Amino acid sequence: MSEQTPVLECNNLSVSYFTRAGEIPAVVDFNLRVMSGEAVGIVGESGCGKSTVALAIMQYMGNNGDIVGGEIKFNGQDMAAMSEEELRQLRGSKISMVYQEPMASLNPSMLIGEQLAEVFICHEGTSMDEGKARAVEMLAAVRLPEPARIMASYPHQISGGQQQRVVIAMALLSKPELLLLDEPTTALDVTVQSGIIDLIKDIAKEFGTSMIYISHNLGLILETCDRMTVMYSGEAVEEGTVDEVFDHMRHPYTHGLFASIPLPGADKNERPLVPIRGQLPLPHQRPVGCSFGPRCDFFKEGQCDQGPISMRGIDGEELHHARCERLNEIDWSTHKSEGVSSEDIEAGEVVLEVDHMKKYYEIRDNSLAALLSGDRIKWVKANEDISFNAREAETVAIVGESGCGKSTFAKVLMGLEQATGGEIRLHGQDLGKVPVQQRQPQTVSLLQMIFQNPFDTLNPSHTVGSQISRVIKRFGVESDPVKIQNRVFELLDLVKLPRDFAYRRPRQLSGGQKQRIGIARAFAGNPSVVIADEPVSALDVSVQAAVAALLMEIQREFRTTLIFISHDLSVVRYLSDRVVVMYLGHLVEQGTTDQVFAPPYHPYTEALLSAVPIADTSVEKREIVLSGEMPSATNPLSGCPFQTRCHRKIGSVCEDEMPPERMLADGHRMRCHLDQSELDAMEPVFVMGNDKTAA
Amino acid sequence: MNTNDHSMSQPARGFARFVQSIALLKESPIAIFGLALVMLWVILALIAPLLPLFDPNTPLEPFKKPFSDAKDGATYWLGTDHKGRDMLSRVIFGAQLVLIWATFATAVAYFFGVIMGVVAGYMGGWWDDAISFVSNVLLSFPVMVLYIIIITYLGSTGFNIVLAVTFASAPGIMRIVRGLVLDLKTRDYIFAAQTRGESPLYIMLVELLPNARGPLIVDACLRLGYTTITIAMLGYLGLGLPPPDPDWGKMIAETQPLGSFAGHMAVVPALAISSLVLGFNLLADGLREISLRD
Numbered sequence: 004m005s006e007q008t009p010v011l012e013c014n015n016l017s018v019s020y021f022t023r024a025g026e027i028p029a030v031v032d033f034n035l036r037v038m039s040g041e042a043v044g045i046v047g048e049s050g051c052g053k054s055t056v057a058l059a060i061m062q063y064m065g066n067n068g069d070i071v072g073g074e075i076k077f078n079g080q081d082m083a084a085m086s087e088e089e090l091r092q093l094r095g096s097k098i099s100m101v102y103q104e105p106m107a108s109l110n111p112s113m114l115i116g117e118q119l120a121e122v123f124i125c126h127e128g129t130s131m132d133e134g135k136a137r138a139v140e141m142l143a144a145v146r147l148p149e150p151a152r153i154m155a156s157y158p159h160q161i162s163g164g165q166q167q168r169v170v171i172a173m174a175l176l177s178k179p180e181l182l183l184l185d186e187p188t189t190a191l192d193v194t195v196q197s198g199i200i201d202l203i204k205d206i207a208k209e210f211g212t213s214m215i216y217i218s219h220n221l222g223l224i225l226e227t228c229d230r231m232t233v234m235y236s237g238e239a240v241e242e243g244t245v246d247e248v249f250d251h252m253r254h255p256y257t258h259g260l261f262a263s264i265p266l267p268g269a270d271k272n273e274r275p276l277v278p279i280r281g282q283l284p285l286p287h288q289r290p291v292g293c294s295f296g297p298r299c300d301f302f303k304e305g306q307c308d309q310g311p312i313s314m315r316g317i318d319g320e321e322l323h324h325a326r327c328e329r330l331n332e333i334d335w336s337t338h339k340s341e342g343v344s345s346e347d348i349e350a351g352e353v354v355l356e357v358d359h360m361k362k363y364y365e366i367r368d369n370s371l372a373a374l375l376s377g378d379r380i381k382w383v384k385a386n387e388d389i390s391f392n393a394r395e396a397e398t399v400a401i402v403g404e405s406g407c408g409k410s411t412f413a414k415v416l417m418g419l420e421q422a423t424g425g426e427i428r429l430h431g432q433d434l435g436k437v438p439v440q441q442r443q444p445q446t447v448s449l450l451q452m453i454f455q456n457p458f459d460t461l462n463p464s465h466t467v468g469s470q471i472s473r474v475i476k477r478f479g480v481e482s483d484p485v486k487i488q489n490r491v492f493e494l495l496d497l498v499k500l501p502r503d504f505a506y507r508r509p510r511q512l513s514g515g516q517k518q519r520i521g522i523a524r525a526f527a528g529n530p531s532v533v534i535a536d537e538p539v540s541a542l543d544v545s546v547q548a549a550v551a552a553l554l555m556e557i558q559r560e561f562r563t564t565l566i567f568i569s570h571d572l573s574v575v576r577y578l579s580d581r582v583v584v585m586y587l588g589h590l591v592e593q594g595t596t597d598q599v600f601a602p603p604y605h606p607y608t609e610a611l612l613s614a615v616p617i618a619d620t621s622v623e624k625r626e627i628v629l630s631g632e633m634p635s636a637t638n639p640l641s642g643c644p645f646q647t648r649c650h651r652k653i654g655s656v657c658e659d660e661m662p663p664e665r666m667l668a669d670g671h672r673m674r675c676h677l678d679q680s681e682l683d684a685m686e687p688v689f690v691m692g693n694d695k696t697a698a
Numbered sequence: 699m700n701t702n703d704h705s706m707s708q709p710a711r712g713f714a715r716f717v718q719s720i721a722l723l724k725e726s727p728i729a730i731f732g733l734a735l736v737m738l739w740v741i742l743a744l745i746a747p748l749l750p751l752f753d754p755n756t757p758l759e760p761f762k763k764p765f766s767d768a769k770d771g772a773t774y775w776l777g778t779d780h781k782g783r784d785m786l787s788r789v790i791f792g793a794q795l796v797l798i799w800a801t802f803a804t805a806v807a808y809f810f811g812v813i814m815g816v817v818a819g820y821m822g823g824w825w826d827d828a829i830s831f832v833s834n835v836l837l838s839f840p841v842m843v844l845y846i847i848i849i850t851y852l853g854s855t856g857f858n859i860v861l862a863v864t865f866a867s868a869p870g871i872m873r874i875v876r877g878l879v880l881d882l883k884t885r886d887y888i889f890a891a892q893t894r895g896e897s898p899l900y901i902m903l904v905e906l907l908p909n910a911r912g913p914l915i916v917d918a919c920l921r922l923g924y925t926t927i928t929i930a931m932l933g934y935l936g937l938g939l940p941p942p943d944p945d946w947g948k949m950i951a952e953t954q955p956l957g958s959f960a961g962h963m964a965v966v967p968a969l970a971i972s973s974l975v976l977g978f979n980l981l982a983d984g985l986r987e988i989s990l991r992d
Contacts, residue, residue, distance in 0.1 A: 023725075417893045439895050447895040454886035462887040464908035470887075477894050524890070 008079045010180050010213045011037040011060065017072035018052070018059050026071075027286045029055040031237045033073070034314070035215075037181065042207055042214040044224035044245070046260075047234035048543035049514075050283055053217045056234075057183045060215070061100055062090050078180070096126040099174035100183040104190055105166035109158040115169055116154030122176040138176065144209070145172040145202055162632045164195035171202065175210060182206065185217045192404035193570060194629045194648075196223075197614035201628055203227050219544060221264060222616025225249060230322065233257050236284060236294040239314065243323030249620045253317060254325040255299045255333070263548035265577035266619050276577070278549030282513055293328060301333050350580065351395030354564045355532055359425035360435060362386040362408075362415050385411040387588045389425070393532070393581075396562040398555075400569060400579035400596075402611070406633050408588040409568050413534050416566070417452055418442055429532065448478035448528035453554075455537040457517040461509040467520050468505030471495075471527050478528035494523040498553060515546035522554055526561065533558070534566040539574065551578060572615045576600055581670075584608050587633060587644040594671030603682035605673045606651040612688040623690045643676065651677060722988055729984020735977025739970075743794040752784035754791040754944045761960050779953055779963045788944035789970050795939060796946055796974070799856050800925040803863035804918065807925075811868040812914075815875025816902045820883055826876075833869035841866045845928075849937040856939055859932060863925050874917055878910040916985045923978030930971045946971050 018030040030052040037043050045053045058064050060075060062082055075082045077093065085093070094100075102108050110118055119141070120134030129137075135154065142150035145168045158166055167187060174182055184203065188196040204227055206212055216227050224231050225245055232242040233254065241254040252258055259279040281298040290296050292308035299307070307328050314324040327333075364383040373379045385408045393399045401409045414420040416427055418439030427435040429449060439447060454460040461470060471491045481487045492502045498519040509517055518538060525533050538554065539547040555578065558565050569575050575582060575596075582599040584592040584607065592605035599608060613627040629648045640646060646657045653676055662674040667682070675682075723729045742749075752758060752772075760782035762774045776785035818829040836844075845862045852858045882888065883906065891905050932938040933947025941948070946967040953963035 418895075419889070419892055439893060440897075442895060444895065447893075450893070452890065452893050454890065456886055459886040460890065462905055462909065464911075465904075474894060477896070528894075 007038060009036045009038050009076075010041075010078060011035065011215075012076040012079075013056070013060070013073065014076070015073035016056070016059060016070065016075060018055050018064065018068060019071045020064075020068045022067060024287060028071075028289075029068070029237055029286060030059065032311070032313075033234075033239055034242075035232060035239075037213045037215060039180070039213055040207055040211045041230065042216060042228045044216045044218065044228035044231035045234060046218055046221060046224050046231060048219060048283060048545060050236075050286075051234040052237040053234050054185055057100065057185050057215065057217055060181075060183060061094060061098065063094070092126070095122065095179075096177040097179055098181045098183065099177070099179040100185065101167075101170050101174050101187045103186040105163060105170050106158060108170045109166060111158050113157075114154070115156055115158065115161075119154070119169070119173055119176060122173060126177050138172070141172045141176050142169070145169075145175070146198075147172070162195075163191055164198065164632060167191060167199055168202065171199070171206075175206065175212070178210065179212060182212050182214045183217070184214060186219070187216075188223065189218075189220075192633075193572075193614040194404060194610055195632070196616075197626075198628050198630075200226055200616070220616055221249075221260065221544075221618035225618055225620065226616055233260070236289055237286060238294060238326060240295065240327070241323075241325040242314070243317075243320060246620060247317075247320050247323040249618070251317075251320070251323070253323070253330060253333075254295075254327050255301055256295045257325075259298070260544060261618065263545050264618055265548075265573040266617065266622075276548035276552060278547075278552060279545040280549075282515065282546070283543075293326075301329055303329060348396050348559055348562075350397040351562065353392045354395050354430060355393040355566075356426070356428040357389055357391050358428065360386060360389045360412070360415065360422050360427055361424035362411050362420060363423040384588050386415070386422075389585075389590050391581075391583050391590070391593055393564045393566060395531070395564055396558070397581065398558065398565040398567055398579040400567045400575040400582045401585060402569060402572065402575055402582055403585035404570055404611075404633065406587070407585040409585055410536065411588075412585075413452070413536055413566075413568060416534060417450060418447075444478060448480075449531045451525040451528060451530040451533050453518075453521050453525045453533060453535040453538045456541050457514040457521070458541075460521040461512075461517055461524075463509050465508070466505065467507050467509065467512070471505075471520070471524050474524055474527040480528060490527070494527055497526070497557060498523045513546075514542050515550055518542060518550050519553065522550075522557065526557060526563070529561070530563060532564045532566065534568065536568045537570070538567075540569065540571060547574075554578075572600075572611055573617075584611070589644045589674065591645065591675070592671075592673040594668070594673075598668060598671040602685035602687055603667060604685055604688070605675055606649050606677070607645050609685070609688060610648075610650065617689065625686060625688050627688075643674070651681070653677065723984070726984035726987050728980050729988060732977045732980030732982070732984055735973055736981060739793045739974050739977070740797060742790050743797050746790045746794055749790070751787040751790065754783060754787040757782040758784065763960070764962050776966050777960070777962045779949070780956055780960070783944075785963065785966050788949060789946070789966055792944040792946045792949065792967065793970065793974070795943055796926055796929055799859055799929055799939070800922055802856075803860040803929070804867070804922050804925045806860050807864040807867035807921070808871055808914075808918065810864055811871025812875050812907070814868065814872040816879055816906060818872065819876040819879025820898065820902050820906060829872065830876075833872050836865060836869045845932060845937065846935075849932065854932075854937050854940055859929055859938065862932070863928055866928070867921060867925070871917070871921070874913065875910060878913060879906055882906050882909050912989060916982050916989070919978050919982035919985060923975040923982070926971065926975050926978065 013033055013035040016030060016033040017028065020027045020029055033056060035043065045056060047053045058068070059070055070083065077098065082090070109115070116135050116138060119138035120131050123129040123134035123137060124131065139150045139154055142153055147153050147165060147168050153161060153165065153169065171187070187203070188199050191199065200223060207214060216224065218224055228245055230242070230244050231248055232239045233248065233256065234240065235256045241248060241252065241257045248257065252261065262277040263279060265276060279298050284290065284294060284297070290308060292310055293299065293312055296302045296307045312326050312328050314326050315330050317323040317325065362385045364385055366381050366383060368379050368381055389412060391399065401412065403409050411420065415422050415435065418434065418437060421438060422435035425435060426433045429446065432446065434442065434446070461467065468491050471494055472487050475481055475487050475490050481490050491505050495502050495504055500516060500519055504512070512520065535554065539550050542550060551574065567575065567579055579596055581595050582593065583590060584599065584605060586607050592599060592608050600612070604612070610627045610629045613625055617624060627650055629650065631648045634640060634647055642658045642660055643649070643662050646652055649657065656676050662676045664672050664674050666672050723733060758768065759778055760780055762778040764775060764777040766774050766777065768774055774784055776789065778784055779788070814829050814833065818826040844865055848862045848865065849858050888901060888905055891901050929938060930947035933945035934951045936948070936951065938945045938947055949967040950964045957964050
């Protein structure tokens with residue numbers, strides 16, 4: 004292997020951006036070797052420089068970025084010495100890149116076939132017809148159904164998963180030697196993601212392409228890569244084969260990262276997550292010495308803060324390196340960084356009852372055909388017959404992919420939309436058809452919401468303090484200015500932020516801090532039910548754990564009912580007491596977390612569980628990759644909503660009859676036609692390697 | 699945060715922020731040049747009464763060339779016009795008038811345009827249809843005809859200039875604001891306010907409007923320039939401020955026929971108009987450039 008020339012080699016690469024604040028070093032002293040046919044993962048949180056590495060490899064850093072040190076060699080050739088024309092020839096033919104947003108990578112005004120054929124026309128000078136013929140083959144190779152139809156479609160006519168397959172096909176058309184994938188599945192749903200990951204795994208085998216896979220998700224790296232590099236604050240902190248890094252990680256940051264992600268067997272009370280304390284330093288405020296120093300439990304003054312630290316080899320593992328001054332002093336076998344476990348909470352009385360709630364949206368069809376047939380009004384059935392209860396101090400998770408109707412449900416509950424049928428009772432009072440404007444302030448204050456996007460949740464024009472105090476004033480918790488001020492300070496204490504944050508504006512806060520303010524704002528009116536819509540999914544892994552833990556702690560203290568909306572089953576498993584699974588507006592399964600996460604499963608739940616990437620080499624997972632995409636809610640199917648994608652479909656009964664809701668155990672209900680014997684025979688989706696307990 | 703606290707801590711922060719934003723201007727030479735032109739006229743207009751100037755409306759010696767000596771030993775720096783009035787004094791006092799009326803007219807146009815835009819964008823539905831329809835009708839009028847109708851009906855006073863500018867500009871402002879609001883209203887903080895049961899008025903004024911200010915400041919600079927031209931144009935057509943006030947447009951109109959014989963009388967006010975409009979436009983360009991940079 005050492006005889007071979009690497010496809011790509013980065014030697015001591017440093018990249019900086021030049022901005023108002025001066026030079027911002029984005030990547031410092033970065034080394035990477037990618038051999039032919041190898042997949043290398045780069046993992047790290049936002050701002051760690053992983054995308055900058057990819058852009059540097061493409062030699063495409065915008066007008067304010069520059070390589071300030073080191074070199075990048077492609078097939079042994081120094082890329083800095085290449086002319087702009089040579090680089091242009093290289094990009095898209097020898098090196099291809101797949102970006103995060105498939106819609107943004109495709110030209111919306113061109114047919115997909117033409118866009119794909121352009122690659123051949125541009126790099127090989129072929130004709131449009133020949134280009135299209137070869138493009139069809141490639142679409143089939145990325146397992147797109149009906150390639151001919153896709154060729155004749157515009158990007159908006161196909162789904163997000165299909166778009167990303169087209170982008171991958173486009174990247175592979177010219178048989179590149181190196182494929183860069185920058186978070187290729189982050190914008191996709193989990194069940195769609197698992198299909199794409201499957202495809203990516205086969206690319207190296209089928210085409211012999213080397214890959215650099217950039218992701219923040221450790222589980223995906225484990226599934227797709229041979230070797231990996233962990234980055235923190237612009238530096239590689241640990242590198243090695245995937246097995247070496249996952250099984251014998253040596254850098255404290257890597258340890259912290261793994262301790263802060265929920266694993267499938269984890270439970271909030273038994274194995275609480277351990278967040279990494281503090282936050283990522285800004286690039287121009289990095290400490291001297293180890294960048295991770297201020298957040299590290301093993302930081303030693305006088306040793307870790309004495310200047311640049313180099314990558315060190317690890318005995319016995321040729322490829323494994325870590326950037327830690329105390330690498331050989333830390334004994335990880337004796338170190339236990341277990342979080343504080345806590346008692347189960349006793350759930351109280353039923354607070355929220357959802358009773359056969361329906362929400363249909365009306366759309367008017369103004370086409371001539373519709374006018375003639377008199378069938379002008381169509382219904383989008385966003386929520387169909389939703390029933391469940393939530394008790395005091397309980398966390399109920401609503402799980403489902405985008406388009407399943409979970410956000411519609413939240414809107415109806417909050418009073419932004421009105422239910423079409425059924426009831427939603429809060430403390431016995433029906434709210435389903437009462438818009439928020441007509442609810443009593445008292446009632447409004449009982450229901451509050453935490454939002455997903457930290458960059459959107461706070462108004463950028465007002466100080467943090469004024470946004471929290473508005474809630475306090477609005478709900479009449481306090482009226483005296485001094486008391487309101489004190490209450491704001493107390494809430495900041497509650498979410499563990501310094502009191503002077505009250506005077507700051509949102510743009511001065513990090514994502515995690517904003518999300519904490521969002522939590523403080525939600526709890527400012529003493530609510531009895533809080534709806535959290537994906538509260539941590541937009542945050543970095545190490546911050547996610549801290550915010551999730553905080554939310555749990557506050558909920559525990561106030562005995563608030565938490566409705567937790569999420570697509571991330573690891574987080575759901577970790578946080579919630581009961582789970583409600585939704586698909587296409589229907590509630591397909593509900594039960595306690597243990598019931599839902601253990602067999603018998605609803606086939607959809609089973610597929611969802613299997614789609615979750617797991618960052619643990621010891622877990623064995625049963626693979627279920629769903630075919631197709633979620634059907635549209637405009638033309639509801641008769642029978643089971645999941646029939647088009649179900650891997651356990653029985654036959655015509657699934658197409659004709661809506662499965663009845665059946666009670667499997669106390670509180671465990673699902674809608675499925677499967678025989679009891681078949682349900683009983685289901686195997687668990689994960690098997691933990693070490694103790695073989697079912698998850 | 700309570701209101702007392704606001705008044706205690708905000709001004710200092712507000713002022714510090716203002717200084718910071720001014721400091722950002724130095725990134726764009728264009729913005730600085732534009733600001734310098736605008737400030738030149740603003741300062742001249744402000745200190746006009748303190749300057750050793752002739753009265754702008756008193757006839758002295760007609761048709762004097764620039765830099766010629768006056769009777770009492772003073773100098774007509776920019777000459778005099780056909781009625782013997784000092785051009786420098788007329789241009790500077792004219793700046794006073796044009797700046798006051800342009801600012802006031804633009805502010806009034808903004809007041810109506812912003813209200814219409816926020817309501818149309820946020821309330822949507824019937825409100826949007828009605829407001830957009832009214833704007834489209836107004837926009838479909840030839841602006842010149844609109845001005846002439848308004849002013850010939852109501853006579854030429856400053857108030858009518860404001861009215862004319864408002865009719866012509868408010869629909870355009872409404873469209874910009876509506877577009878901004880349509881984008882802003884999908885943000886989570888708007889949902890947060892809605893789920894608190896806040897009134898639409900509160901959401902529009904407190905939650906939405908402050909976040910639309912960036913693009914509006916740039917637009918306001920541009921629009922001040924347009925309004926300056928409009929006022930000059932109305933003056934030129936004899937529809938501007940009533941005589942004998944020194945209106946730049948009217949100064950050109952009155953002296954233009956005598957251009958071959960004493961060209962400075964029309965060129966001086968024309969240069970005044972161009973420089974002020976150029977200042978506003980360059981400032982707007984520079985501000986946009988700065989706001990796009992990171």
